[in-house]
Amino acid sequence: MVRYIIRRLLSFIPVLFAISLVIFMMARALPGGPFDFAGDRTIPASVVANLEQKYHLDWPVWRQYLAWVWDALRGDLGPSFYYRSLTVNDLLKQTLPTSFQLGVLSLGLALIIGIPAGTIAALKHNKAADHASSFVAIMGVSIPNIVLAPLLIYIFAVLLGWLPAARWGADYTDYALGFIPPLNRQFWEHAIMPVLVLGTALTAVIARLTRGSLLQVLREDYIRTARAKGLREKSVVGIHAMKNAIIPVITILGPLFAAIVTGTFVIEQIFGINGMGQHFIDSINNRDYPVVMGTLLVYSVILVVANLFVDIAYAWLDPRIRYE
Amino acid sequence: MAVAGTPEELDRLRTTQEVARRGRSPLADAFRQLLKNRLAVASGLFLIFVVFVSVFADDALISIFTGKEVEPLIAPYHFAEVNFRLHDQGPLTRTEEGDFYLLGVDYLGRDMLSRTIYGGRVSLSIAIVAATVSLVIGVAYGIISGYSSPRVDNLMMRFVDFLYGFPLIIFIILLQVYFKALARSGSAEGIAGFFIGIDNAFGGMFFLFIAIGLLNWLAMARIARGQTLSAKEKEYVDAAKSVGASDRRIVSKHILPNIIGPCIIYETLQIPTYIFLEAFLSFIGLGVNPPTPSWGIMISETYRGLRTFPHEVFVPAAALVLVVLAFNFLGDGLRDAFDPRLRGS
Numbered sequence: 183m184v185r186y187i188i189r190r191l192l193s194f195i196p197v198l199f200a201i202s203l204v205i206f207m208m209a210r211a212l213p214g215g216p217f218d219f220a221g222d223r224t225i226p227a228s229v230v231a232n233l234e235q236k237y238h239l240d241w242p243v244w245r246q247y248l249a250w251v252w253d254a255l256r257g258d259l260g261p262s263f264y265y266r267s268l269t270v271n272d273l274l275k276q277t278l279p280t281s282f283q284l285g286v287l288s289l290g291l292a293l294i295i296g297i298p299a300g301t302i303a304a305l306k307h308n309k310a311a312d313h314a315s316s317f318v319a320i321m322g323v324s325i326p327n328i329v330l331a332p333l334l335i336y337i338f339a340v341l342l343g344w345l346p347a348a349r350w351g352a353d354y355t356d357y358a359l360g361f362i363p364p365l366n367r368q369f370w371e372h373a374i375m376p377v378l379v380l381g382t383a384l385t386a387v388i389a390r391l392t393r394g395s396l397l398q399v400l401r402e403d404y405i406r407t408a409r410a411k412g413l414r415e416k417s418v419v420g421i422h423a424m425k426n427a428i429i430p431v432i433t434i435l436g437p438l439f440a441a442i443v444t445g446t447f448v449i450e451q452i453f454g455i456n457g458m459g460q461h462f463i464d465s466i467n468n469r470d471y472p473v474v475m476g477t478l479l480v481y482s483v484i485l486v487v488a489n490l491f492v493d494i495a496y497a498w499l500d501p502r503i504r505y506e
Numbered sequence: 507m508a509v510a511g512t513p514e515e516l517d518r519l520r521t522t523q524e525v526a527r528r529g530r531s532p533l534a535d536a537f538r539q540l541l542k543n544r545l546a547v548a549s550g551l552f553l554i555f556v557v558f559v560s561v562f563a564d565d566a567l568i569s570i571f572t573g574k575e576v577e578p579l580i581a582p583y584h585f586a587e588v589n590f591r592l593h594d595q596g597p598l599t600r601t602e603e604g605d606f607y608l609l610g611v612d613y614l615g616r617d618m619l620s621r622t623i624y625g626g627r628v629s630l631s632i633a634i635v636a637a638t639v640s641l642v643i644g645v646a647y648g649i650i651s652g653y654s655s656p657r658v659d660n661l662m663m664r665f666v667d668f669l670y671g672f673p674l675i676i677f678i679i680l681l682q683v684y685f686k687a688l689a690r691s692g693s694a695e696g697i698a699g700f701f702i703g704i705d706n707a708f709g710g711m712f713f714l715f716i717a718i719g720l721l722n723w724l725a726m727a728r729i730a731r732g733q734t735l736s737a738k739e740k741e742y743v744d745a746a747k748s749v750g751a752s753d754r755r756i757v758s759k760h761i762l763p764n765i766i767g768p769c770i771i772y773e774t775l776q777i778p779t780y781i782f783l784e785a786f787l788s789f790i791g792l793g794v795n796p797p798t799p800s801w802g803i804m805i806s807e808t809y810r811g812l813r814t815f816p817h818e819v820f821v822p823a824a825a826l827v828l829v830v831l832a833f834n835f836l837g838d839g840l841r842d843a844f845d846p847r848l849r850g851s
Contacts, residue, residue: 201672208680212687320838324831326782328789328802329823332809336820340813444675447790452809463790466683478676485673 183497190490201482202254202475206247209466209474215239216263216469237263250475259479260472264465270476273461276354278480279361281457284350284449285442287377292384292438297431299385300392304427305419307397315389322386327445331379331452338375346372348454376453380445384438391434396427425499432495439488443481539843546839549832556829560626581620582608586797589615594815609821612808618818621799622825628788628800629781629829631711632718636780639719641773644726645766651727652734653757663731666724674724678717678783682792685713689795709798718783722776729772733765740764771844775837778830785826801826 216239217230225233234240238249253260259270303315325333339347351372352363363369399405400423408418447459458477465473540546561567563581565574578584589605593615599607609618651662689702689710705712737743738761746756787793788802796803801822808818 197668197672205676205680208684212684320834321831324778324834325827326785326830328785328805328809329827332805332812332816332819332823336812336816340816440673440675443673444786448786451790466679467791481676482673489670 183494186497187490187494190493194486194490197486198479198482199251202251202479203247205478206250206475207243209469209471210243210246212466212469216471218469237261250472254475254479259476262465262470262473264468264470264473270472273473274458274476274480275360277456277458277461279354279357279363280350280352280455281446281450281459282361283363283373284376284380284446284455284457287373288380288384288442288445289438291377291381292388295381296385296388297392297428300389300394301396301419301424303389303393304396304400312393316393319386319389319393322382323390325382327379327383327448328452330382331375331449334375334379335452345375350376350453350455350457376449376455380442380449383445384441387434387438388431391431392427395430396423399423399427402426429496429499432492432499436485436489436492439485443484536843540839543839543842545835546843549835549839552832553829553836556626556832557630559623560630563620563623563627578620581617581623582606583617583620585616585621585624585799587616587620589617591615594811594818596815596817610817612804612818613811613815616797618821621804622801622821625799625801625804625822626825626829628709628711628794628798629784629826632714632780632784633777633833635715636718636722636783637773637777639715640723640726640776641769643720644723645730645762645769647723647727648730648732649734649757649761649765652731653738653753653761659731663728666727669724674721678721678787679790679792681717681721682713682787685717686710686792689713706795710793710795711798714784714787714793718780722780725776726769726773730765730769733768734761737761737764767844771837771840774833774840777833777837781826781830781833 215230215234216237217225217233231240238246241249250260257271259274262268262270262273265273299315299319303312303319306312335347338345349372351366351369354360356364358364396419400419405418405423408422409415413422443459446457447463449455450457450459451463458480461473462477462481464470465477559580562579564576564584565579566576568579569576589601589611591603592599592601592611594613595607595611597608597610597618599610607617607619609622612618612621647662647666651659654662685705688698689705701712708715743756743760746760751759784793784800785802785805788800789806791806793802794800804822805819805826808815812819
């Protein structure tokens with residue numbers, strides 16, 4: 183197992199290099215440059231030339247890439263071309279924790295509600311509780327973020343006035359250890375709606391998957407054996423069935439991480455949250471190359487690491503799955 | 507068992523064949539099962555209705571034959587037609603000039619109903635084209651990989667695994683940015699110019715087809731390969747080989763028809779994902795080109811005015827949810843009907 187993890191970790195290196203190289207090339211291939219405009223006005227060509235010289239944009243692309251890799255390896259992701267007073271590291275420090283909180287809370291919500299809901303549905307198969315939860319789940323996967331967010335804002339902020347319509351309840355300066363928010367009333371009031379919007383579809387996916395796989399597992403012979411030897415239903419389902427039923431849920435977590443990442447783009451925009459997703463979209467449109475590279479690198483690392491955790495959990499839960 | 511036997515044995519054999527002949531085929535059986543699922547039937551009918559309304563939103567199809575200018579047919583107005591006298595009006599707006607807007611007008615004075623109907627074209631086109639592209643590429647790749655020697659199979663699947671490790675959504679976004687910037691620059695010549703021309707003719711959908719379809723075949727390839735691996739061990743493949751059928755014939759006449767069913771069902775279940783992806787890309791400004799209406803663009807243009815003009819957000823939002831809901835109910839019904847493991851449970 184340890185060898186497998188080490189081997190997988192080593193295999194990240196070429197993947198991350200390939201991703202960064204492709205993204206670097208694609209970003210540079212985009213027509214237009216970072217210094218086309220200053221506000222609404224264009225910048226004189228001589229000034230652009232000076233700026234490009236300052237940021238080494240006049241170098242050949244391969245040399246720019248190598249310089250970027252060299253700096254990135256030492257933890258320096260370069261300056262932002264658009265926010266002239268900020269470096270990419272500053273930007274990430276200010277925005278990544280917020281996006282991280284949003285994603286973790288949503289995933290937590292999805293696991294805490296989705297798995298029990300799916301389990302109950304499977305145990306009450308073809309009864310009212312099953313039909314009700316399956317119906318709710320199918321509604322959940324059918325309502326996208328861009329619909330659910332305005333709907334909740336309209337109901338809870340505009341009509342009822344219970345919750346704030348936008349913003350995040352804490353700022354990066356308040357975070358303990360750089361990423362733990364103060365868990366006060368203000369934080370939760372602001373967090374409820376974005377987390378609910380991002381978490382709903384995830385919850386529904388997990389609930390449906392748990393139900394389906396548990397139903398299949400419950401029909402296996404070894405479950406009958408467990409029941410026949412007189413085990414309590416609680417441990418038959420909770421221990422014997424769950425251990426196998428949870429495997430498909432684990433495997434879907436990889437794609438779910440990708441869904442969370444893209445979900446944050448939309449949710450941060452609609453709720454006006456100063457997170458990383460917004461900067462990613464803006465940076466592409468501004469041709470802010472270092473920010474594009476920095477944010478994408480973070481996303482890639484998150485997704486690749488998430489896949490590794492999924493694979494490890496997978497191998498741990500099902501010893502039949504062997505990795506050479 | 508001996509082929510010829512006692513008269514009783516022959517008799518029994520004959521009755522079995524008789525029963526087998528009169529028995530329903532698996533396909534008819536599955537279809538019967540599907541028809542029993544009322545929600546799936548209602549969803550199917552609703553989708554047929556949506557397809558009909560979207561196709562005949564204007565008479566573009568008919569005008570191909572008549573050569574006349576395209577006029578709105580079911581949609582009351584063209585999607586970009588602006589009424590300069592009003593904007594941001596709620597449902598059931600009637601003007602002095604006799605214009606009637608069932609679902610109101612948006613912030614530029616365009617009919618919401620017409621834009622929502624035309625928006626259906628985008629979502630359905632994406633659903634159909636992306637699903638077809640991903641199905642064709644995925645099944646072809648999967649069959650070739652599964653049917654080839656283990657060495658080639660291993661190599662081809664390693665490539666799929668490698669691509670799986672890539673954050674594809676980020677590549678779709680970058681690809682779209684690239685296509686958009688290319689299309690906007692308008693200076694491209696040769697092949698690029700040709701594609702940009704096609705893209706403009708489709709209102710910016712062509713590059714979406716490419717980006718979504720090209721990058722979503724990986725799961726399909728894995729499924730098709732798995733199905734192929736089990737199908738090529740079956741007796742009918744041995745039988746075909748023993749009478750000297752070529753590989754090409756075995757793949758196209760024996761394996762493909764046997765594995766295509768589950769693949770199509772899986773692809774149907776993926777359609778909501780494609781519709782969401784289009785809505786998401788359009789929402790962040792990387793989808794279709796304005797003024798082509800897409801439900802994602804309509805929501806992104808109006809959600810800031812939510813407090814004052816909620817109908818401008820909720821009309822396209824409702825359309826998006828209803829269509830995806832219908833695809834989900836239909837897909838679930840199909841899966842239950844065609845997957846014998848879940849049947850009758």
